[in-house]
């Protein structure tokens with residue numbers, strides 16, 4: 255199958271929108287937001303499955319999100335020849351261990367997590383450290399829709415339309431010092447609302463931590479997302495702010511971020527600490543380097559079932575090699591998995 259991804263700079267706003275999809279999007283966004291935004295919406299990727307946005311819950315977006323939405327660059331990046339995963343699968347088959355280890359636990363329990371007000375600390379090796387209310391944190395950035403493949407290390411995958419802004423834009427804003435070599439992200443700790451954090455069986459030493467090398471973080475594909483499917487992020491997907499790095503396994507995409515720290519040393523990350531022989535710091539999608547317990551050559555694209563497993567070949571760097579392979583030139587990817 256031929257899979258073509260637009261360059262980050264491409265904008266496919268001239269693409270024709272099937273009416274059914276356009277109408278689904280109108281439903282997604284809700285009348286109030288749409289009143290001002292309808293004329294600007296170009297619609298979905300050509301590969302979007304009819305009904306992909308069906309069942310999207312009415313938006314309960316905070317005011318700052320609603321104000322930003324009309325200026326969104328729709329389909330700033332998209333995938334061609336593939337269908338967007340139905341909203342229901344993207345929001346009911348999740349990994350978010352703070353809410354439990356079953357794929358249904360996040361949808362079951364995350365709804366009661368308070369995500370407003372929310373604040374984000376930016377600190378470490380930056381010229382402009384600070385603690386920001388999310389609406390202030392978001393002020394400088396235009397939202398972009400990025401339709402990306404998501405490949406979990408467990409060998410399932412989806413295609414999700416995120417709404418966010420380039421991580422590089424934040425980094426420029428906070429003025430990294432010359433010592434800033436890595437960026438470390440931390441998820442909220444809230445034992446009252448996150449039952450997984452109360453569990454005595456949890457392997458994770460909370461908070462959930464992830465990290466990137468600075469040049470990875472500056473790559474135009476890396477975004478901080480605040481929305482999906484034309485609305486705000488669902489709590490189970492990491493509301494109100496999460497990382498998306500589509501060429502890496504999904505576990506790098508840390509959810510519900512409360513702290514972003516620029517550091518000199520490579521940060522100790524959650525899964526690497528738990529099982530260093532299975533999960534590395536880089537975690538680039540690589541069909542030629544198997545997980546010790548299963549192959550990474552193939553993946554199950556959701557929706558999938560026993561009768562229709564929907565298995566496909568995994569692509570190097572999840573199909574984003576043109577954009578990111580040069581970050582790793584000279585590195586042995588078997589060692590730096």
Ligand code: MTE
Nearest residue numbers: 348349350351406441462504505507508509
């Ligand atoms: N972030 C936090 N804080 N806690 C988690 O358990 N799981 C990761 C990642 N981010 C996780 C997390 C894993 S393993 C995956 S595959 C993706 O989130 C899943 O994202 P999704 O549920 O939106 O598909």
